[in-house]
């Protein structure tokens with residue numbers, strides 16, 4: 001009935017997730033609430049871990065990109081599953097350290113790390129930095145020197161690949177705030193510069209071409225360009241890349257029309273291309289890393305809301321307003337992202353209306369979606385929006401002084417709170 005395995009409908013006609021009745025969850029934990037299925041998250045981790053190992057052996061691994069969803073419990077889970085993680089700020093690093101995440105499996109990313117970020121990460125001995133630019137290399141070299149260590153880094157390179165996704169989530173193009181382009185010669189310059197600096201060990205190269213990508217072909221294209229560049233650098237400098245990190249970006253199915261990408265078969269297909277290319281170039285295959293964010297957590301999550309007003313403007317549309325909106329899910333406002341939703345207490349009934357699902361904020365753009373098929377609904381119903389596990393909680397705000405929803409995890413028909421609902425006291429905690 002649903003495209004996501006963790007969802008179902010029980011004999012009461014209620015939507016279920018991970019074997020839990022969503023109406024009971026809404027009654028127990030209140031709304032809005034993020035609900036996440038732990039088994040789905042673990043299954044995605046397993047697919048990355050096992051397939052990377054199968055195709056490339058030990059040492060190749062996935063780093064979960066914590067920006068998709070950063071909280072202590074998620075770091076516990078991906079840590080137990082044997083993945084590494086990427087962090088992009090001292091705040092994400094702090095959260096991972098608070099969860100006891102093994103530091104050697106942490107990579108610090110971002111296009112503009114501050115000295116304070118670098119000092120904090122060096123002090124805590126993070127495994128790697130993905131360095132973006134010269135200024136950062138200088139700062140890492142200096143700060144590592146002061147700490148008396150040699151810091152492992154990888155360098156972010158832009159291969160010049162357009163993955164045909166939304167512009168805001170395209171990142172591997174030449175004209176990008178991220179990394180150094182191969183095409184302009186800047187990538188070569190920065191590799192040489194990195195090798196020349198003290199207290200830095202350049203382990204490999206990194207690229208990330210974008211997000212919500214359903215085809216293997218752009219990843220294969222990026223891999224070929226990066227491997228050629230690695231061979232070229234070896235010839236010119238003698239430096240051998242031990243590691244090639246191909247970033248994240250595997251897409252997930254938000255709506256039925258999204259074609260989806262199977263993690264295991266995509267990695268296997270990519271491995272074929274990488275192995276053939278390495279043979280042709282006569283280079284030793286580097287360890288292959290991936291950085292999935294969305295594809296680990298997105299479809300494990302749903303958001304539950306309570307329906308408030310249902311307003312039909314004759315000749316125009318029906319607005320179904322809910323008790324959350326852009327503060328807990330800004331993705332429609334940012335990218336016109338599409339979602340599927342159901343009335344959770346009537347999940348088995350056919351969808352007979354098309355409506356705009358609106359949030360409760362004082363912004364016309366505060367929408368969850370437009371022209372969405374839905375069951376007939378009225379005040380007090382529970383609305384479930386699917387596939388909200390990634391880039392929802394992590395992008396959430398307190399706009400209009402709304403408190404951020406809790407994250408309730410479900411597992412084998414049981415539930416537990418991973419993040420509690422913010423209180424009014426939380427809202428004024430920093431007000432002096």
Ligand SMILES: *Cc1c(COP(=O)(O)O)cnc(C)c1O
Pocket residue numbers: 065067068086109208210211212247248249250291292293294295
């Ligand atoms: C955003 C990002 C990721 C994760 O992307 P997803 O589309 O969520 O898989 C991985 N690596 C880098 C460098 C990123 O910026």
